[in-house]
Amino acid sequence: MIKIGAITVGQSPRTDLTPEMLPILGDSISLIQMGGLDGLTRKEIEAFVPAADDHVLVSRLTDGSSVTFGESHILSRLQDCIGALENDGVSMIVFLCTGEFPENFRSKVPLIFPNRILTAMVPAVYPGCRLGVLTPSPAQICQMTEKWSQVTSRVFVAAASPYEGLSGVETAARTLPEEADLIVLDCIGYTEEMKALVQSVTKRPVLLPRTLVAHVLKALA
Numbered sequence: 001m002i003k004i005g006a007i008t009v010g011q012s013p014r015t016d017l018t019p020e021m022l023p024i025l026g027d028s029i030s031l032i033q034m035g036g037l038d039g040l041t042r043k044e045i046e047a048f049v050p051a052a053d054d055h056v057l058v059s060r061l062t063d064g065s066s067v068t069f070g071e072s073h074i075l076s077r078l079q080d081c082i083g084a085l086e087n088d089g090v091s092m093i094v095f096l097c098t099g100e101f102p103e104n105f106r107s108k109v110p111l112i113f114p115n116r117i118l119t120a121m122v123p124a125v126y127p128g129c130r131l132g133v134l135t136p137s138p139a140q141i142c143q144m145t146e147k148w149s150q151v152t153s154r155v156f157v158a159a160a161s162p163y164e165g166l167s168g169v170e171t172a173a174r175t176l177p178e179e180a181d182l183i184v185l186d187c188i189g190y191t192e193e194m195k196a197l198v199q200s201v202t203k204r205p206v207l208l209p210r211t212l213v214a215h216v217l218k219a220l221a
Contacts, residue, residue, distance in 0.1 A: 002029045002221045005093035006019055010059025011035040024214035025073035029221050032088055034081040036074040041113030057099050058136035064164035068137055082107050096188050098209050114213045118152050130154040132180035134172055136161045136187050156180055162189035169194045173201040
């Protein structure tokens with residue numbers, strides 16, 4: 001059995017996420033999960049207010065609710081997760097988050113960041129495309145626009161939390177302009193059902209991070 005570490009920036013286990021990844025990974029791979037917010041109460045997490053220059057993250061708690069917080073507050077906790085997973089004998093570690101992270105994490109095994117896969121894949125398969133992006137929170141729209149503007153010159157961003165059901169996702173998808181060539185669901189929380197819904201609304205190809213990353217892990221394992 002191949003063991004792969006999986007770090008969510010929220011709380012583990014991600015029972016909303018793994019059922020759509022594990023069938024792709026197959027029976028020879030197991031995911032060992034840890035979370036940057038494991039062991040914390042909601043009150044403690046609410047103190048992690050994003051600073052002015054902080055990356056805003058949205059993730060899921062074990063009770064199924066979602067939280068918004070600043071990345072800077074959990075970087076040391078994520079490093080602790082890396083160390084614990086290494087001690088558990090994993091062959092690589094994937095971050096279950098499409099956010100941008102610093103490059104100074106210490107690790108003895110490869111670290112897989114979905115954000116880097118997405119931002120490399122889009123120009124590889126749709127160079128110069130007009131890109132539509134869904135992101136969980138309105139607080140992330142500016143950082144998403146800045147992020148994807150480094151990849152392509154035309155970017156349209158709308159916000160809809162994957163943790164609040166399909167209706168918001170459908171509404172946000174309808175606000176994306178028809179000129180968008182490709183849609184990226186820029187959060188690991190978006191589901192296959194949400195992807196199908198956005199495809200139906202926009203009539204455009206849609207990249208879903210959770211399944212894309214699972215295929216990459218399968219290829220590397």
